[in-house]
Amino acid sequence: MKVNKDHVPLTEAIYYILVALNQPMHGYGITQFVREITQDRVELGPGTLYGAIKSLLEKGWIEPVKQKEDSRRKEYKITETGKEVLQMELERLAELVRNGNQFIRGEKNGN
Numbered sequence: 001m002k003v004n005k006d007h008v009p010l011t012e013a014i015y016y017i018l019v020a021l022n023q024p025m026h027g028y029g030i031t032q033f034v035r036e037i038t039q040d041r042v043e044l045g046p047g048t049l050y051g052a053i054k055s056l057l058e059k060g061w062i063e064p065v066k067q068k069e070d071s072r073r074k075e076y077k078i079t080e081t082g083k084e085v086l087q088m089e090l091e092r093l094a095e096l097v098r099n100g101n102q103f104i105r106g107e108k109n110g111n
Helices: 014-018 025-035 048-059 080-104
Strands: 062-064 075-078
Touching: 014 025, 014 080, 025 048, 048 062, 048 075, 062 080, 075 080
Parallel strands: none
Antiparallel strands: 062 075
């Protein structure tokens, strides 16, 4: 599926959830992963997390992982479409950093 560029920019919460779900994970695991990689700067509350998961499922960017019958926790993983969206966001963010660095170092003068 070709992803429309209108899907970016992503919110920080959506971005980190997609990064986390490159490996199957349940909600609490996502929260812990995000806290760890952001050194506690980003803490996803339950409303934000589960609202984002619902939205990501509707967009087809993540999908549930088949669970064992005795498991109560729902696990999710990123889809190919989700990976495309994440890749587009990474490229957008890299451009922001690249352009900012060029101006800060005086390589561009704004003309």
